[in-house]
Each structure stands twice: as structure tokens, then as C-alpha cells.
Amino acid sequence: MTLFLVAIAILVFSGLAAIFFANRSRIATALGAGGALVGCVLGLEPSFRGLFRASAESLQLPWHVPGGAFHVQLDALSAFFLIPIFVLAALAAVYGGEYLLAYRDTKTLAPQWFFFNLFVASMALVVVARNVVLFLVSWEVMSVSAFFLVTFEHEKRDVRVAGWIYLVATHLGAAFLLAMFLLLGRQAHSLDFDDFAAVASHLTPASAGLIFVLALFGFGAKAGFVPLHVWLPEAHPAAPSHVSALMSGVMIKIGIYGVLRTMMFLGKPAAWWGPVLVIIGLTGGVLGVSLAVFQRDLKRALAYSSIENVGLIMLALGVGVWGITSGHPTVAILGLAGGLLHIWNHSLMKGLMFLSAGSVLHGTGTKDLERLGGLMKRMPRTGVAMTLGALAIAAVPPLNGFVSEWLIYMAMLRGGLEFTGVSRTALLLAVGVLALIGGLASICFVRLIGIVLLGESRSSEARHAHESSGWMTAPLGVLAVFCVVAGMFPRALVSIFSQTVEQVFGISAGDFTATLNSPQSPLAILGMLNVIVWSALILGALILLVLHKNSRAVADATWGCGYVAPTTRMQYTGQSFAELMVTRLFPKSLRPKTSIVAPQGLFPSDGKLATEYPDPLSCGVYQPFFERWAERFAQLRWVQQGKLHYYLLYFVVVLVVALAWVVFRGWVMP
Amino acid sequence: MNPLLDLILVAVLLLNFVALGASQLRTVIHAVALQGVLLGATIVVAHSTVTVWVIVMAGAVIALKGVVIPRMLFHAIREVVIRREVDPIIGCIASLLLGGVGTALAVLFSKTLPIAHEHIGSLVVPAALSTVLTGFLILTTRVKAISQVVGYLVLENGIFIFGLLLVEAMPFLVEIGVLLDLFVAIFVMGIIIYQISQEFSTVSTRKLSALKE
Numbered sequence: 001m002t003l004f005l006v007a008i009a010i011l012v013f014s015g016l017a018a019i020f021f022a023n024r025s026r027i028a029t030a031l032g033a034g035g036a037l038v039g040c041v042l043g044l045e046p047s048f049r050g051l052f053r054a055s056a057e058s059l060q061l062p063w064h065v066p067g068g069a070f071h072v073q074l075d076a077l078s079a080f081f082l083i084p085i086f087v088l089a090a091l092a093a094v095y096g097g098e099y100l101l102a103y104r105d106t107k108t109l110a111p112q113w114f115f116f117n118l119f120v121a122s123m124a125l126v127v128v129a130r131n132v133v134l135f136l137v138s139w140e141v142m143s144v145s146a147f148f149l150v151t152f153e154h155e156k157r158d159v160r161v162a163g164w165i166y167l168v169a170t171h172l173g174a175a176f177l178l179a180m181f182l183l184l185g186r187q188a189h190s191l192d193f194d195d196f197a198a199v200a201s202h203l204t205p206a207s208a209g210l211i212f213v214l215a216l217f218g219f220g221a222k223a224g225f226v227p228l229h230v231w232l233p234e235a236h237p238a239a240p241s242h243v244s245a246l247m248s249g250v251m252i253k254i255g256i257y258g259v260l261r262t263m264m265f266l267g268k269p270a271a272w273w274g275p276v277l278v279i280i281g282l283t284g285g286v287l288g289v290s291l292a293v294f295q296r297d298l299k300r301a302l303a304y305s306s307i308e309n310v311g312l313i314m315l316a317l318g319v320g321v322w323g324i325t326s327g328h329p330t331v332a333i334l335g336l337a338g339g340l341l342h343i344w345n346h347s348l349m350k351g352l353m354f355l356s357a358g359s360v361l362h363g364t365g366t367k368d369l370e371r372l373g374g375l376m377k378r379m380p381r382t383g384v385a386m387t388l389g390a391l392a393i394a395a396v397p398p399l400n401g402f403v404s405e406w407l408i409y410m411a412m413l414r415g416g417l418e419f420t421g422v423s424r425t426a427l428l429l430a431v432g433v434l435a436l437i438g439g440l441a442s443i444c445f446v447r448l449i450g451i452v453l454l455g456e457s458r459s460s461e462a463r464h465a466h467e468s469s470g471w472m473t474a475p476l477g478v479l480a481v482f483c484v485v486a487g488m489f490p491r492a493l494v495s496i497f498s499q500t501v502e503q504v505f506g507i508s509a510g511d512f513t514a515t516l517n518s519p520q521s522p523l524a525i526l527g528m529l530n531v532i533v534w535s536a537l538i539l540g541a542l543i544l545l546v547l548h549k550n551s552r553a554v555a556d557a558t559w560g561c562g563y564v565a566p567t568t569r570m571q572y573t574g575q576s577f578a579e580l581m582v583t584r585l586f587p588k589s590l591r592p593k594t595s596i597v598a599p600q601g602l603f604p605s606d607g608k609l610a611t612e613y614p615d616p617l618s619c620g621v622y623q624p625f626f627e628r629w630a631e632r633f634a635q636l637r638w639v640q641q642g643k644l645h646y647y648l649l650y651f652v653v654v655l656v657v658a659l660a661w662v663v664f665r666g667w668v669m670p
Numbered sequence: 671m672n673p674l675l676d677l678i679l680v681a682v683l684l685l686n687f688v689a690l691g692a693s694q695l696r697t698v699i700h701a702v703a704l705q706g707v708l709l710g711a712t713i714v715v716a717h718s719t720v721t722v723w724v725i726v727m728a729g730a731v732i733a734l735k736g737v738v739i740p741r742m743l744f745h746a747i748r749e750v751v752i753r754r755e756v757d758p759i760i761g762c763i764a765s766l767l768l769g770g771v772g773t774a775l776a777v778l779f780s781k782t783l784p785i786a787h788e789h790i791g792s793l794v795v796p797a798a799l800s801t802v803l804t805g806f807l808i809l810t811t812r813v814k815a816i817s818q819v820v821g822y823l824v825l826e827n828g829i830f831i832f833g834l835l836l837v838e839a840m841p842f843l844v845e846i847g848v849l850l851d852l853f854v855a856i857f858v859m860g861i862i863i864y865q866i867s868q869e870f871s872t873v874s875t876r877k878l879s880a881l882k883e
Contacts, residue, residue: 644818645759645810652806659799663782 001057004074004128007043007086008121010035015117018110025104029097032113036093036120040086043124047086050079051496054509058130067191068133076499077264078127080340081250081257084347085127087482088249089120091475095355096242098471099362103152112152116243119145123250127257132181132191139177142254143170143222146247150239162231162238165618169231173221177258180214183207184265193265200267208266212273215262216280223255225314226284229307230618233291236303237367241358244299248306249351253343256313263321264504274322275426277314282433284311289440290590293447294578295613298357298367301448302350305393308437309346313339315434316408319415319427324505326423331415333507333515338407340497345392345400345486352389352479356382359472360452363465369574371459372452378465383453385476390445392483395438398533400486403526405438407494440581447577455571487530491516491523575611589616672792675715675834678708679797682831683773686804689824690769691762695816699743702823706735709830716834731830731847739823746816759811772803785835794834801828826850 014035021027050057056075063070074082096116100109122145125138147170151163181191187203188195203211221228232252236244263269288308295301316339323332359382360375361367376383392399395406409431416428457463467473486493494516498509516523582591597608639650685708688701710732717724758765776799785795805825809818830847 648806648809652803652810655802655806659779663779 001046001059001072001074004043004046004124005059005072007039007046008124010042011039011117011121011124014039015114015121018113018117020110022108022110025101025109028108028110028113029101032110032117033093033097036113036117037090039117040090040093040120043082043086044090046074047079047082050074051076051083052499054499054502063134065133068137069131069192070134071130071192071194072125072128072134073130073193074128076503077257077260080343080497080500081127081253082124084253084344085120085123085250088246088347088351089123091351091478092242092246092355093120095245095358095472095475096240098469099240099242099358102362107152112149112240115145115148119149119243119246119251123254126254130193132185132193135193136174136177136181140174142251143167143174146170146235146243146251149243150235150247152240152243153238156238159238162234166231166235169221169228173218173228176214176218176221180211180218180262183211183214193261196265197267200265203266205270209270209272212262212266212270215259216276219255219258219262220280221255222258223252223314224284224307224310225255225280226287226307226311227617227621229284229288230615230622232307233295233300233303233615236306236354237297237299241299241354241361244303245351245354245358248303248354249347252306252310253347256310256317256343260317260504269321269325271325274318274320274325275423277318277321278427278430279318281311281313281315281318282430284308285315285437286311286433286440287590289437289444290586291615293440293444294575294582294592296369296574296611297613298360298369298372298448298452299354300613301369301444302353302357305353305441305444306346306350308441309342309350309393312405312408312434312437313342313346315339315430316342316404316411319408319411320505322423322427323411323415324507326419328415328418329507329511330515331411331418332505333501333512334407334411334414336501336505336507337494337497337512337516338404338411340500341407341490341494342401342404344493345404345483348479348482348486349389349392349401352385352476352483353393355472355476355479356386356389359468359476360386360465362468362472364461366459366461369448369451372457372462373455373459373568373571374453374457374462375465376453378462379467381467381473382476385473385480386453387449388480388483390449392487394442394445396442398484398487398530398537400483400490403487403490403523403530405434406526407523409434443578443581447574450572451574451577456566456568458568458573484534488527488534490527490530494523589620672715675712676793678712678715679793679831682708682827683793683797683800686773686801686824687766687769689820690765690804690807693762695747695814696744698817698820699740702820702827703736703740705824705827706739707732709735709827712831712834735823735827743816743819758817759813765807765811768807769800769804772807773800776800776803794831798828798831798834801825801831804828 014031017035018028018032021031046057053076056073056078058071058073060072061070093116100112103109119142122138122142126135126142129135129138144167147163147167150166151159153159154163184196184199185191187207188199190196200208216225217228221231224232232248236248239247263273285308288304288306288311292301292304292308295304316335318335320332320335320339323329323335357367359379360372363379363382364372364375366372388399392401395401412427412431412434416424416431419427457465495513498512501507501512502509593612593614595608595610595612599605599607641647682705685701685705689698689705692698692701710728713728713731714720714724760768773796777796779799780795783795802825805821805823805828808821808824810821812818812821826847829850833847
């Protein structure tokens with residue numbers, strides 16, 4: 001615990017120290033990134049120990065804040081989330097040091113490092129906080145520091161808009177959390193998490209359900225559950241890439257942590273929770289991946305893919321909870337294992353994808369798919385890392401994404417066998433939906449990889465792209481290796497989640513590992529298969545290499561089959577690749593908005609074509625809603641006089657009215 | 671009930687009227703500085719046992735409220751050359767009258783407030799309320815940025831007096847109050863006065879309405 005607190009302190013103080021070197025970008029970077037790296041590495045050790053310990057380590061210090069106590073506890077659930085936080089943050093810090101230096105002539109980097117380190121420290125504090133005040137304070141620090149990280153390039157209008165959308169969304173979520181904690185606190189007569197768990201048995205089903213729904217809204221806004229996801233596709237592209245990697249890789253998972261922690265407070269889950277989580281997961285998965293398929297902005301597509309993956313995680317956890325409430329432990333264990341494994345896997349793969357997208361952005365200066373292309377030749381290391389990440393996210397066999405999705409399939413199919421009645425049909429239908437999600441995800445990532453890395457460059461920026469330096473490609477390499485290794489040893493990886501599952505869901509660690517090693521889930525064989533596939537691939541590559549050495553091919557254009565002078569006009573564009581699916585499969589509301597002015601007449605003048613990619617929910621629901629309210633509030637404009645004295649007068653009036661109310665109440669009800 | 675404390679609070683109340691009625695900025699600042707010194711003294715008086723820490727706290731309050739902030743205010747008057755009159759929106763007599771009404775109301779209000787038993791009959795709550803109201807009165811009726819700072823200081827003094835109720839139970843709040851003073855000193859002086867005189871070449875807050883959307 002001491003080591004953990006030291007790590008947090010290093011993070012905070014190195015960030016503070018960086019502030020003092022506002023004019024010396026290199027020193028600020030060294031202090032900020034170095035401090036983050038040291039802090040994260042130190043924090044990893046207690047986190048790993050926490051993962052295996054049955055009894056939690058806790059610390060309680062007195063705190064002057066009313067209702068608050070500095071109560072932190074490192075249990076298996078906290079440790080489960082701390083590890084991805086620290087691993088990804090350490091890599092993102094190394095990467096970000098180099099990534100941000102490109103801006104050093106135009107911007108001060110010190111505040112960015114201050115907020116980065118504060119962001120990491122507050123995320124770590126959120127998952128260990130065991131007091132409502134401490135939790136909410138860390139939660140707010142996390143949200144607000146992320147806001148400042150997102151608005152790094154605040155001179156751009158899109159970035160400012162994205163920042164505001166994020167800030168509004170996160171605060172709406174926090175409002176739900178406040179309501180939830182007030183409800184829990186009133187029941188428990190305390191603001192300490194330990195006391196919440198004690199009152200679980202006294203809660204009526206209605207109030208437990210209300211708390212659960214509030215948690216879904218409050219934490220869901222952070223995790224990106226549809227329809228609360230609208231900030232993700234705005235904020236992720238706007239943020240610097242290492243920040244998007246951290247936000248998408250771990251911050252949205254903190255929302256899932258919140259849901260799991262709330263379920264711990266509430267004790268035995270009610271029967272309807274599992275299906276609700278499954279529905280949340282399926283809608284998130286389908287909507288996220290459908291919108292990811294045709295996005296033109298590389299990072300925006302990745303953001304939608306994050307919504308999809310959070311959907312998959314919730315789907316798996318939902319199936320697990322459903323298994324618990326309906327008394328099918330095998331289904332429960334497979335579902336929970338799949339969900340938890342996917343949380344870790346997604347941190348690795350999405351971190352990898354965002355960091356390589358950042359490397360592309362760094363090397364070419366654009367993230368517009370229609371201006372990229374042919375980068376495999378110019379940025380080989382980034383290209384290989386990105387391909388591995390895409391294969392992993394698309395759940396292609398020898399990588400880690402496949403293993404967790406396979407567990408989710410197993411859980412659902414087993415549920416289809418064991419459940420009865422309507423839930424059986426529903427779950428089997430959901431398997432079909434999951435398959436649809438998987439198919440769309442493969443199309444999405446084939447498109448991203450194909451358009452960005454293969455073919456001819458579509459612009460001069462892409463033609464003159466340069467590979468990023470080792471500071472940026474090394475973290476990519478580390479994450480890619482993690483993705484490969486995690487795919488090879490799934491059984492070992494999943495079995496270290498046993499304490500977490502026991503603690504949150506009350507399934508004993510022994511049962512958990514036993515079921516996963518049983519013939520019903522041949523995880524070991526799966527890992528072995530992945531090893532075999534890798535060996536075959538490497539062997540094949542070696543054979544090809546040897547053969548290639550003997551027969552040296554000569555470049556010859558005579559029979560070029562039309563590719564003698566390849567131009568970008570011969571290849572698929574990002575849009576045309578997705579065109580068939582978008583126009584044939586998707587309902588109109590999901591499609592990108594295209595406005596065409598067709599050339600007309602015998603001597604046609606110029607035509608026009610413009611395509612926009614708005615989020616169907618934000619432009620169909622939220623925008624009209626907020627605009628209507630903005631109109632109503634505009635009628636109150638006369639209150640804003642622009643004179644300080646008037647505003648102060650408002651204060652006095654409110655104060656006097658409040659005092660008068662107290663006095664009046666005293667007279668009426670003595 | 672603490673007769674010495676009440677005596678000091680009566681002086682604080684009288685200084686409120688001086689701050690409201692004086693026509694010279696210089697007098698107003700002197701009044702507020704004296705009020706700050708008296709408040710520092712109240713910390714010592716309000717504690718039943720006087721420790722070194724209490725003395726340090728009181729010293730810090732006196733130094734900040736009584737010396738540092740007034741000096742900065744005088745410095746500001748000299749630096750951005752402004753006329754030395756108060757320049758109120760409503761006249762001095764009217765302000766005094768309003769202040770009197772406010773104080774009377776404060777005494778009435780405090781009778782009906784649900785206060786802990788040991789504080790009933792003491793002047794702490796009426797003095798706090800009336801000082802807060804005086805602060806607001808200065809803030810709303812004076813034009814110059816420097817009077818706004820003075821108004822804010824008086825308002826803050828009122829909040830500080832409220833803190834005396836909790837001085838034994840929650841010393842933390844009083845310490846935070848000292849920090850708030852530092853905040854005033856740096857924030858208000860640095861930003862508001864400097865910026866206003868820079869941007870508008872005047873220190874009247876009336877010009878701030880140019881920022882209205």
C-alpha cells in the first residue's frame with residue numbers, strides 16, 4: 001500500500017514539477033513523462049500482488065472534509081483495473097514525450113504533462129477509493145484533467161466543441177452518480193463503501209433496482225453505453241493520440257469498474273439485470289461497429305470501435321450475471337471470464353491502435369483516410385503494429401481478441417443449451433447478433449488497414465510520410481507483443497482473474513479455474529492452437545524467405561496487367577469500400593448524410609457532392625433537444641445585463657430570500 | 671458568552687459603518703484594515719485554551735488582513751492613478767441607512783436561527799450577518815474596482831466571523847479562511863485591477879459591460 005501511495009505521489013509531484021518549466025519544453029517533457037513512467041512502474045508491483053490476495057489491503061487516514069475520509073483499499077477488483085491503467089499509462093507517457101515534442105515550437109507542453117500525470121493518478125485513486133467524497137473528488141479530477149488533455153489544440157474549433165460535449169456528458173453522468181451515492185448513503189447512514197455492502201440485504205428490490213439503473217446511467221456516460229456514447233467519437237479524435245489511447249484503453253473501463261463496484265454493494269443481482277446488460281451490450285456493439293465501418297476519420301472510426309467493444313464487454317458480463325441469477329454457474333463463469341479478459345485485451349489492442357494511428361498522424365500530418373495509403377512501405381514498424389492490432393480487434397484467431405470473443409460465444413451457446421423458454425431463444429438470437437458484430441468489425445478493420453497501409457498513397461503528405469522514432473514505435477512493439485502473448489496463454493491469463501470474480505460475484509476461485517480448465521472450455525488447447533498457428537506462420541515466412549533468396553525476381557512491366565502505372569484512381573477509396581454495406585444493409589438513419597448537386601442541362605455546369613458523418617443520436621436526438629431548451633432559455637437573456645453590480649444584487653436578493661425563508665419557517669412551525 | 675469577544679464585535683460593527691459612510695477611499699481601506707486586525711484578535715479570544723498554533727493563526731490573519739492586503743490596496747491606488755473619492759451609485763447617507771436597516775434585520779434574523787445553545791445571546795451571528803450584508807452593499811453600490819475589492823474583503827470578514835462559531839469544533843475551517851485571504855490578495859489585486867486598467871484604461875467596473883454577449 002505504501003508503494004502504491006508513493007507511486008501516486010510521484011505522479012502528482014512530477015506533474016507539478018513539470019509546470020515550473022513552462023518555457024523549457026524538453027525539461028517539462030522529461031519530468032512529466034519520466035515521472036509518469038516511474039510512478040506507473042512502481043504502482044504495478046502492489047497491483048499485481050493485490051490481484052492474487054484474497055484479503056484486501058486498506059488504509060484509512062483522517063480527513064478534515066465533512067463526510068469524507070481518506071479511505072483507500074486495494075482489493076482484487078481494484079488491482080484488476082489498476083494493471084491496465086499503469087501498463088498503458090507508462091507506455092503512453094513514453095510515446096507522448098516524443099509525440100508532443102512536435103508541438104514544442106507553438107505550444108507550452110508543461111500543462112499537458114501536469115494534466116496527464118494528474119489524470120493517471122486520479123484514475124488510480126478512483127479504483128481504490130472507498131469513501132464517497134474521495135471517490136467523487138477523484139472522479140471529477142479524472143474527468144476535468146481529461147477535458148484539459150482533450151482540448152490541447154484548443155485553437156481549432158472542432159477540438160473546443162469536442163471538449164465541451166465531453167464535459168457536458170461527463171457532468172451529466174456525475175449527476176446520476178451523486179444521486180446514486182446519496183441514495184446508498186441514506187440507506188447506510190454512512191458515506192463509506194464498507195458500510196454500503198452491509199446494508200445490501202435490507203434494500204428493497206425497488207430501491208436496489210433504482211440504484212442499479214442510476215449506476216448504469218452515471219457510469220455508462222463514462223463507459224460509452226449507447227445512447228450516452230456521443231462524447232466518444234468527438235473527444236477521441238480531438239485528443240492527442242496517446243491521450244486517446246489512454247481514454248479509450250482505460251478511462252472508459254473505469255465506467256465498467258463503477259458498474260461492477262455497484263453490483264458488489266447491492267449483493268445478489270436481480271433477475272432482470274443480466275438481460276438488461278445484454279441488451280445494453282448488443283445495442284452498443286451493433287451501433288458502434290455499424291458507425292465505425294464508414295467513418296472517414298481514422299481515430300473517429302477507432303472511437304466507434306471502442307463503443308462496440310464496451311458493448312461486447314457488457315454483453316459478456318450480462319450473460320455472466322444472467323447465468324448467476326438463473327443458476328447456471330458454467331454459463332456465468334464463461335461469460336464473466338470472457339468479459340474480464342476482453343477488458344484487458346481491449347486496453348491492449350485499442351491502446352495499440354490509437355498509438356499507431358497517432359504515429360500515422362505524426363508521420364503524415366493527417367488522419368483522413370482519403371489522404372492516406374501505401375504507408376506499409378514508408379512506415380513499416382508502425383504498419384506491422386497496426387496490422388497486428390487490427391487483427392486482434394477483429395478477433396482473428398492467433399491473437400488475443402479472438403480468445404475473449406470465443407469465450408463470449410461459448411458462454412452464449414452454453415446458455416442456449418442450458419437455459420429454458422424465452423431466455424434460451426433470446427440468447428441464441430443474440431449469438432446471431434454477435435456474429436453480425438464480428439463480421440462488421442472485420443470489414444471495418446480490413447478497410448482501415450487496407451486504405452491506410454496498402455495500395456498507393458492518396459496525397460503528397462502520405463507519399464512523404466516518415467517513420468516515427470524509436471520512442472514512439474517501441475511502445476507499439478511492446479503492446480503488439482502483449483497482444484500476441486496474451487493470445488498464446490489464455491488459460492494462465494484468465495486464471496489470474498479468479499480472485500476478482502470471487503470477490504465481485506461470489507463464485508469461488510476454485511470453481512472458476514476448474515470450469516475453465518474443464519473439457520467444456522478447452523482454453524489450453526486454444527492457446528496451443530494459437531502457438532501452432534504462429535509457428536506455422538513463422539515457418540512459412542522463413543520458407544518463403546529462403547525460396548525468395550534463390551529465385552531473384554526481375555522487375556518487369558511488360559505484362560503489368562494494367563498496373564504498369566498505378567494511380568490512386570484505380571484503387572478503392574475509403575468510401576467506396578464501405579459503400580455496398582452502407583447503402584444495402586444499413587437503415588437510412590445510420591448512413592452518412594450526402595448532399596448532391598448534380599450537373600444538369602446540355603452544357604452541364606459544375607456539380608457538388610458533400611458527405612457528412614454525423615452521429616445519428618447526437619444530431620437526431622440531443623441536438624434538437626438542447627436547441628429547443630436553448631431557445632427557451634434565450635428568453636431569460638434580460639437577466640444578463642453585463643454589469644457586475646446587478647449580478648451581485650442577484651446574490652443579495654437570493655441570500656435575503658433564503659434568510660427570510662428560514663425566519664418565516666421558524667414563525668410558522670415553531 | 672464571552673464579553674471580550676462581544677466588545678470586539680461591536681467595534682467590528684462600527685467599522686462597517688465607517689466603511690459605508692466614508693467618502694475617501696483611504697479612510698475606507700483603513701477601516702477595513704482595522705477590522706482585519708480586530709478579527710485576528712478574535713481568534714485568540716474565542717479559543718478557550720491558547721496554544722502556539724492559535725497565536726500563529728492570529729498573527730497570520732492580522733498580517734494578511736491588517737497589513738499586506740491594505741498595503742497592496744494603497745499601492746494599487748498609487749499605481750493606477752485614480753481619484754481618491756469613493757464614487758458610489760447611491761449616496762453615503764443612503765448607504766448608511768441601508769447598512770443600519772441591514773444590521774437591525776441581522777439582529778432580528780439571528781434570534782430565529784437554529785443556533786447551538788452556547789452561542790445564543792452572543793453577538794457572533796448578528797455581527798457576521800451584518801458584515802456580510804455590508805460587504806454586499808459595498809459591492810453592489812460602488813463603481814470603482816478598488817471599492818469592489820474592499821467590498822469583497824468586508825464580505826469575507828463576515829464569513830470569517832461565522833467561522834468563529836466553529837473555531838473549537840472545526841479549526842480546519844478557520845485555517846481555510848486564512849487561505850481564502852491569500853486568494854483574495856492575489857486574485858483580486860492581480861487580475862481584476864491590473865486587467866481592468868490595462869484593457870479599458872479605467873478602473874471602473876461599469877466598463878465591464880462591454881464584455882456582455
